[in-house]
Amino acid sequence: MAELCTRMRSFVDDEVIPLEAELSRQDDDGAAALDGLKRRAKELGLWALGHPEEIGGGGVPFLDFVYLNEIIGRSEFGQLAVGSVSMQDALMLHRHGTEEQRRRWVPGLVSGEILPSVGMTEPEVAGSDPVLVQTTARQDGDEWVINGHKWFTTGARQAAFCTVFARTEPDSTPLHRSISAVIVPTDTPGFEIVRSVPTMGYDPSDHYEVRYTDVIVPMGNVLGGRGNGFLVAQDRLGPGRIFHCMRWLGQAQRAFELMCDRANSRFAHGSVLADKGEIQRYVAESAAQIQAARLMTLDAARVMDAGDDARVQIGLIKFWGARMLHDVVDRAIQVHGALGLTADTPLEAMYRRARYARIYDGPDEVHRMSTARRMLRDPERVPWR
Missing domain, CATH: 2.40.110.10 (Butyryl-CoA Dehydrogenase, subunit A, domain 2)
Structure with a gap:
């Protein structure tokens, strides 16, 4: 698994991220670049790794795939480049679809021919x-x-x-x-x-x-x-929320790296920014938030992987992870100053996506409310027991 994560990190950092500006244009050149990345991911054995083997995927277990998804999330185009963007829907059809529905749609989802x-x-x-x-x-x-x-x-x-x-x-x-x-x-x-x-x-x-x-x-x-629409939706959204949270970690880690690079290289008011106490606080608090969110997300994945009810763990990490992403990217922008507001770094786009995160797949307020209600009804369901 460590070797697979290393290969995925090299692909995302060395091949996907350098093409982000081209991919974001959504024109013919961007489409051609994405097609090239898909072919490259398949050549490297990095395609559709989390899809079950019985539907043509890589068969990486759920908990292991969470580690990969953390790396994939370093780029907003990562899941398109490695075929994981269709995973939720492929699993939904695999579990709930009729034989005809699976035959018609699943192979194309796994191969990346359709979305x-x-x-x-x-x-x-x-x-x-x-x-x-x-x-x-x-x-x-x-x-x-x-x-x-x-x-x-x-x-x-x-x-x-x-x-x-x-x-x-x-x-x-x-x-x-x-x-x-x-x-x-x-x-x-x-x-x-x-x-x-x-x-x-x-x-x-x-x-x-x-x-x-x-x-x-x-x-x-x-x-x-x-x-049974709600059953189907929840079966799709549960693992999907964990995948979101892991991709947010990848984004936050990248923002953290950019913040540290800037702090170590930018000179202002007599010393580099890294020597300023306030900047050191940004770094320490960001690292703590990322690590806390990472451990919470892995714990939610562990509970789900065991087949247990993970609704409390997923609810907690959904609103906590969204807040973490916002806070870390916000600090990174602040350290970059005016540069952080421009498209010369990925931070301004990350900041917008961090704001989306507090709404989609259920707003933070609903996750806080529903999770609290579950624990109030049954205090034994707190995640540390």
């Missing part, structure tokens, strides 16, 4: 409360007719399909049994990409507003059975 997307968040209702979903899928014979409005459907324009969460059951059904996950190929008539949603300086961004107008798909496109 997935998920339609959950809606602009008209609070995304932090999924029972409010208004998109509907109405049964008409042996077909679903879907109507609704989603946004922040990440990657929708490039995706081959979107897993849409829609209300399928009668109003009398308990809310948590009323939503189903329905697979919608993105070339289906009525699937309309309205726009790329401008977000915090990204225009275009990878987040799309999508309308569903009488979108017709077969009844067999339900994933995991009718009314």
Whole structure:
């Protein structure tokens, strides 16, 4: 495992990071550069390592892959370059899909020939409360007719399909049994990409507003059975949140390295910045936050890998990891001064992504509330027991 981590670190640092400016342009040259990185990752044996062997992946165990994902996260393009971007959806289909669904979609996800997307968040209702979903899928014979409005459907324009969460059951059904996950190929008539949603300086961004107008798909496109949308979503989001947290660690570690390099080389007010007590405090506090978040994340992965209920551990690290990333990047920008505000370093983009982290996959406030409630109901569930 150590040797594999070393090879992954060399690939990300020496081959992916130098191409970040080109990759971020989202033009033909950027697409060609990404294709080249994908080929290179496959040549090096670094492709789809966390996908199970039975679906064509590398079969690296979950806990071991967490270490790799920490390295992959050093670049925002890392997961695209090594094929891990499809892992959550490939696992979701592998666990909950029918034989036909797995046959149609999983091989392309693992090989990187296609990309997935998920339609959950809606602009008209609070995304932090999924029972409010208004998109509907109405049964008409042996077909679903879907109507609704989603946004922040990440990657929708490039995706081959979107897993849409829609209300399928009668109003009398308990809310948590009323939503189903329905697979919608993105070339289906009525699937309309309205726009790329401008977000915090990204225009275009990878987040799309999508309308569903009488979108017709077969009844067999339900994933995991009718009314099981929340089960499917949680089974996807649990490991995904751990992966997010590990990638945030990679970003924070890179920001920490940039901060230390700057502190050791920048001269101001009679000495290098590294000699200033306040800068030393930044370094020490950042290192402590990174290490605390890393150990918490590994513990959450350990509990999940053992097959135990890891909801408390995942909830804690989701809001703690997001705060850690923000704080470390913020200090690194401060040490860089005006340079940190420019695109001459990756820090300003990292800062924006750190702000996203406190909202997506559940806002910090919800994770704090739900985690506290679980521990108050059962104090034995505190993570140190």
